Amino acid sequence: MFRFVHSSDLHIGKRFGNMPEELRGRLREARHMALERLAREARATGAGTILLAGDSFDTETPSPAMLRQALSAMAGAPLRWIVLPGNHDSLLADDLWAAAQGALPDNVHLALTPEPLLFDGAAILSAPCTTRRPGRDLTEWMDDAATADGVIRIGLAHGPVQSFSEDGVGADVIAPNRPARAGLDYLALGDWHGQMRIGERCWYSGAPEPDRFKHDQPGRALLVSIAAPGAPADVAPIETGSFDWRTVPLDLLSGDDAVAALARALPAAAMRRHALLRISASGRTSPAMRSALEQAVAREAPEFGLLELDMDGLATDCEAGDLDAIDRAGALRQAAEALLAESNDEARSSAEREVASSALLRLFSYCEALRA
């Protein structure tokens, strides 16, 4: 029985320059804390080994303190850490790896060469990224790597299994059937920040701490147990994230109460501090509802790590009643009608129409304030 935790893409050192100042430090710290959470989970589940399938560090040159602190966090029996260079911290980062080697705790192994690493009846076959873009399938060598009978073969690699480039012949793509071809009991992959099953014996663990809205998943790792060579891999997700990054869709129909919909979509108060939410509003609404939604989001935002409102997909319908809210007659009404006509004028560029539309919404909100 070989039981281990499979994780990847910690991106320690990532600074989140696009985030509000006060959030950056917390997000950065959370990445570092992922190491501790992984260790805790491993101890809790009885896994002796933690495989980090690349991109443990965000850059090739993390600050010495960052590196040393990461290594210190890994130190301590009975866990064994196996760290694979990924594309962000490839073998080109010789300084990084040399420094790591210089301060390496006994229980941490750097998988810097494509050769089997043997212990506990298991062989870890690593495919370290040689450069940022290796341009070939680095796991190919595993096909011919011989190990003794009765040894569990675990592949460890970092990279895409699918090429998205137009002319891609897939040279730099890891063959998804590598476990079968190389007789691996499990192939631990890194690179994709969302957890994903590629095959029975092949998984992306996803990042233990999310760093973007893209995946809409909490931070996770995998707990893998393999009873014997050739036995099925028992793969179970484990939660490791501290921040919850999520895009919240808010599909509205004309007449829907957007504020109520928002209230339903937002998580419980206790979760909010660690939640980074992007409210993605779409559909149609009225000017009044639109500004109500904006105000509601502004009201709730301070409770959250981050609360953004994206209304790009939200169309605002102005009806006669809405214009009446501005004025029933007179110059204001006249201005409102001119803006409405301009925003619906097909002959104008979409930029002009958007400006006119937003000017109209602004006029609406001013009149709203005037009435209050």
Next chain:
Amino acid sequence: MRLTALRLHNVRRFAGSGIAVEGIGDGVNVLCAANEYGKSTCFDALHALFFQPHTGTASPIQSLRPYSGGSPLVEADIATADGRFRISKQFYAGRRATVTDLGSGRLVAQADEAERFIAALVRGGTAGPAGLLWVRQGNTGLDKRSKGEDDETRARESILSSVQGEVEAITGGRRMETVRARCEEELGKLVTATGRPKAGGPYLAAMEERDRLAVEEQRLAEEVRRLRAALDRRRAARARLTEIDRPEETAERLSALKAAEAELAQAKARQDALRAARAEAELAARHADAARSTLDAFAAAADRLAGLSPRLAAGNAQRDAAREQQRVAIAAGEEAARVVEAAEREEREARELLGRLDKALRAREAAERLAAQRQTLEAAEAARAEIERIEAALKALSLPDDAVKRIEAMEADIAARRAAMSARAPVLRMRYRDGATGAVRLDGTPLPEGERALAGSVDLDIDGIGTLTLRVPREEAGAAELATAEAKHRALLASLGLESLAEAYQRQEALRQHATDLALARQRLALLVPNGLAALREEITRLAGENAEKLELKGDPVAARLALDAAGLRVEAARIAAREQQPRRMQADSRLIESEATLHALQSEREALIATLGPEPEREARHAALRDTFTQAQRRAGDTQQHVEELTGGIELTDAEARVLRLRSIVDAAREEAGRLRVELAALNSEIGIRADEAVEEAWAEVREALEAAQARVERFTREVATLTRLDAALEAARSAAHEHYFKPVMRELQPLLGLLFEDATVTFDEATLTPRSVRRNGLDERVDVLSGGMREQLAVLTRLAFARLLAENGEPAPVILDDALVYSDDDRIERMFDALHRQARQQQIIVFSCRQRAFQRLGGHALQPIPWAPER
């Protein structure tokens, strides 16, 4: 539109009951009642009917509700161009809105349709004002402000701003101003008046932050690029160094060098041997060549000698022929020269003869000329002597110029004196009797008949009578002067050598004669010697000096000249003949030289060949010896060449040297490179260390993301500015359209009414703004900058009236509704307003709500009376 009736039920204090105001007509209608009688309720209900949606619950509607609750119902009958209608609204429970055609009793519209119908009634055209024109109690368009303020103190508004305010109140402009102010305030935080990001504003701050980040990003990108380049270089350097330092590589390099050096030594030894053999072979070959050429030369010389004899004979013959030819040519040349010489001699002689003849001729001419000149000299000298003689004579005879005239004058004087004396003297006249002649004698002499003068004493002997003596006294004075004159006369003549005047005349004549002669003599001399005697004498001397001997003339000069010409022609011909001989001579000469040279060459060759070949008898033996020598030399050359070929081959020395050099340079280069790489590595290590410690890649990623965020922020601001700018422009456009559309026309309509504001005053207007500029009151100009509260409310009323007039002119008559609009006005002023109202009401419906019963009694007009009313069930 006109209102004809208003009914309301369940409104405010009319809970469960209602009132109706019926029969509202054209012109001024007055609903005058005490406070809280229901006047304001009517007003508010009417307002709500026209301006509040029946579905709404806004405060104006809430205020209509009775305290006990219930659903307020408001109803109005109206007359429009399309007909008469009843519009009705019920709020809250059972809310509804209906429009009924009063003519047909048909329901025209309800609910939203009805709202639209009502809206169409009260909404004018462009930014139009309501179809109802309202003035509330004490309220003007300006009083959206605190109610607590003293109206009088805040009423200090100019007419312009007041009217503007009123117009805006009617056209919705007051809210517009607030909205615009808000819009501009927000825009002003971001950009300057010219639309540029404002210093200290968040927009500019965002832009600056973005720019700062962009610069920072560039810097870090460069840092990262350098770091990566340094890493790449270090990796390459390390790889290279490892390669160089690998022991087997080093050993391989050294052994290769050693082998190459051994090969080089071997190659060098072989090279020396080969060089010696090559020299030997070359020498032998040269010997063989020499022997072959000696042999060949010998054979050739023999052949040539054999072929030389006939050519020698021919050469001799040629030379002899040339010599003969030359001799003939020389002879011909000499003959021609002789002929030339003879001809030249003849010519010379002819020329000499001609010369002599010329000379003789010239000598003869000179002699003749000398003789002639001598004669001329003689004649000239004679002429000259003659001249001298005449000149001497002239000199002798010469008289002073005036001498004759003076003598003439003197003689005339003397004669005159004598005549005078004789006239005065006694006269003796004698007349003889016949026969007595001569009877009287004087001094012995008979006295002739006639008269004569008597002087002194005269003795007359009278024959026969005696002597008569007459004594006449002497006239002494005259006689003395005469004597003096005569003496002078005589002295002058004597000084001139003359006897008398006649002689003087003679001498004058003689002088004239001599002068003529002298001129002639001089002329003659001048003809003889035009250049003067001296020149003539000189010529004579010269001519005499020339050898003027006379030569004998032999022969005829003309013949001599012809002979000379003929001789010249002969010389020319002879010379041409001689010249013709010359080429022939030259040709002969050159042919001779040529043939002699040929012959000489042949002879020399022959001698040389003989020298080469040696004496005849030894020749054959010598030939054989030479053949032997050649054969031997040839063999030796072959042998040595073979030796060379044996030695040739194997490694070229240069190749071996190059190889050694190459290998040695590899070894050296490897050592050098290793050293250099170590230095470079040290430098790179420190460079990388510095950058890596700063975690520049992390910083770069951070700044990149921050830059994106900043860029997004700037874009948001840009959009915000665009939005606000667009809104502001739309508001401004609408405002100015409303202003254009109403303000001026209203001002124009207002003008005639404004006079009402000012007692006993005439108002002047600004042409451009149409606003009152000054008021002339009691003969004094006052500026109308400020208005009192009363004036302002009057102005508000007047503005509505003006508006109403404007609307009526546009075919949209609108009722003017005044709710205690004149609270601040004094009675006098109110009357003026009443006049204005009545004047206006001729075309207009005006409904006045007032609690000032007494004051408004004077308004006149149609009094309206509310009556209880309940809707039909």
